Amino acid sequence: MDDGFAVDKRLVRHSFDRAAAGYDAAAVLQHEVCSRMLSRLEYIKQSPGTILDAGSGTGNVVPALRERYRNAMLIELDIALAMVKLSNARVSRWQRLLGRGVTPVCADIERLPLRATSVDMIWSNLALQWVNDPQLAFSEMRRVLAPGGLLMFSTFGPDTLKELRAAYAGTDRYTHVNRFIDMHDLGDMLVHAGFADPVMDMETMTLTYADVRALMRDLKAIGAHHMSAGRRPGMSPRAVLAAVESNYESRRYDGRLPATFEVVYGHAWVPQPRTTADGRPIIPIKVRL
16 A cells, blocks of 8 residues: 555544534435445345444444344444444433443454454444555454354445545645545455455445535544545645635536545355364255255
């Protein structure tokens, strides 16, 4: 990876900690993608005992997962402590007494503090774009998933914020938009990590804004502004911002400025083992009745 695109994890944690209180009001796209991911579960037959929400944010998916998988234990894991606290605060006292609450964990997806084969399903909505090594993250998810376990995730693809990236081009020597990975490369990483039957697809969503500064405020409100090592230290000079605004204006349509988000969806399974712990082959036997 180009070091200029390496994600500063301390900044990620700090940014999402600051954004936690107002996150749900601003995260329109994140909620929509979450809803579309949930609709995909209609076609997947599984009854997980333990579900890990990797990159859980404010825990907005908890009610839906609880409704669908009533007996499952949920683990809400996020790198930002404020997000974890907010998610945990939403769990009612009665849910806690009944043992139907969630287990809050503040940790990094690239270093999951969970035992091997301890989870039956991993759900991850728009979180993988904040890791530095997606291959490591997938390997960690593969490690903690039990045989037959399911990984379902969404993330952003390379065309995300392409208008903003183009508007910044040539204005200075810094990077201004985070790096996003191609859908096909993510599929290859899943296979390399040991997942089976990966399914990848994508769709483009476009939000519109009155001006560039409104887009930047929106990104800041959800903690999703630029956080790579190659970013400019401090605020951009007025001349740079003026150039960005001027460059972006060429894309105005029907009085609004578009912001493209390439949303990548993926799911894959952990295959059943083919050999025993001592190396003997496992031969499945089907009994005819």
